[in-house]
Amino acid sequence: xAVVRLNTEQITDWASFHQVCKEAFGFPDFYGANMxxxxxxxxxxxxxxxxxxxxxxxxxxxxxxxxxxxxxxRRLPELFQTLIEGSAFVNSRYQEEQKKPKISLVFL
Numbered sequence: 133x134a135v136v137r138l139n140t141e142q143i144t145d146w147a148s149f150h151q152v153c154k155e156a157f158g159f160p161d162f163y164g165a166n167m168x169x170x171x172x173x174x175x176x177x178x179x180x181x182x183x184x185x186x187x188x189x190x191x192x193x194x195x196x197x198x199x200x201x202x203x204x205x206r207r208l209p210e211l212f213q214t215l216i217e218g219s220a221f222v223n224s225r226y227q228e229e230q231k232k233p234k235i236s237l238v239f240l
Contacts (some may be wrong), residue, residue, distance in 0.1 A: 134186050136196045138215075140204035149211055158185025167218050174222045177234045193236050201239035 136156050140191055143149045159173050176183035177194055186194055194220070198204065201205035205212045216237065223233035 134188050134192060134194045135197060136186070136194060137199060140198060140200050141153060143204070143208065143211065145208075146207050146211070149208075160181065167214060171218055171221055171225075174219075175225045178231070188234065190231060191230055193232075193234055195238050197238045199240050 138156055141154060142152050145222050147165070150163070150170070153159065153170060154163050154165070157173065159169075163169055163173065173183040174194075177186055177188050178190060180187045189195060198215070201212075219235045219237055226232065226234050
């Protein structure tokens, strides 16, 4: 089981969200810092292509631990909703390829 912690205390806006994600997930230097790039990077979790620091098997999931969730929701509701929708979109990509979903969100 792969686990990554998304420290929401460090997130104050869209730019910091993408910076925190880049560091946490190990996105490449050329990461575009937008949700399309975020989705593309996390759609490569089973590939060893350098898009994330994680390479998981077909039966594994990446558990994203979202810290201070209640506070994060109050501070940045749009960003929180986008995190959920982006994760769901990544999982739908895997399902379209007849693969199991790869992302789970754990709210702390």
